[in-house]
Amino acid sequence: MKEQRFTVYLRRHCHLCEQMLQALQPWCQGYGLALELLDVDEDPVLAARFGERVPVLAQGDDTVCEFYLDETALTRRLDVERIGGELRGAGTYDRIYAIVRRIPAGKVATYGQIAAMEGRATARMVGYAMAALPGGSDVPWQRVINARGEVSERAGGGGTRRQRDRLEAEGVYFDARGHVDFSRAGWEGPDPAWLVHQGFQGAPRPGGVAGRAVAPDLRRRRL
DNA sequence: GTTGTGACCCATA
C-alpha cells in the first residue's frame, strides 16, 4: 500500500494549526496518511508565500484546504484503494447503494442523511444515484425520501406514487399532508462498526433533533 | 477530452 503524502504549512503557537493537526490525527491512523509539517517561519520563501494564511493542507502543489480541515476535500483526495471493506475502490453510487441497502423495511432515511454517512456525496447526488437505478434493483430506493418527510416529486410522476405505495406496504405511515413522522419511522443509521469498517463517516446523531429526526447535510457546513 | 442529465437542501422573503 502506497502512502499518501500531504503537507501542512503551519507556524508555531498557532491555534488553528494545532487544531488542524489534531483533526488530521484520525486520518493518519485510519488511512495511513503521511504528513510533512513545514514551519513557514523557517523559510522566507514560504513566509512570503503564505503570510498569515496558515495552516494550509496541501497535496503536492495543490491546496486541499486552508485554516480548517475540510474533511470532504480531503476525502476527495484520498486514494480510493485505501478505503477498506467490501467497498474498496467502489464508485460513489455503489457506496450510496451499499448504505441504502441497510435501511430496514418500515424505516426511511433522507437523501442528506445518506450523503452525510457516505462522506463525500451530496444529498443531490444521492437523488441522482437513486434515479440511476435500473428497474428490479435490490436497492430499497423507496426508503429514501426528502428532508421534509415527503416522497420527492419527479419528472415522470408515476414513480412518486409507486414509492409511497411501497412504503405504505412496509408499514410506513403518511399523514394527511403526505408527510412521514421521522420520530416514528426515521432510520437511525447502520451499525456504526459497519460504517467505520467500510471507511464511511460516522452516522449522524441517532434520535435526531426536535422536529427533524435526521442530521442535515453536513457537507455544506463550514467551520 | 465534452456535454447532458438528473428522485436535493438550505436560507431567505
Add this chain to the structure above:
DNA sequence: CTATGGGCCACAA
C-alpha cells in the same frame, strides 16, 4: 404555508 436562487457532481454517451 409557498416560492426562488445558489450551491452542487458522478456517470454515460
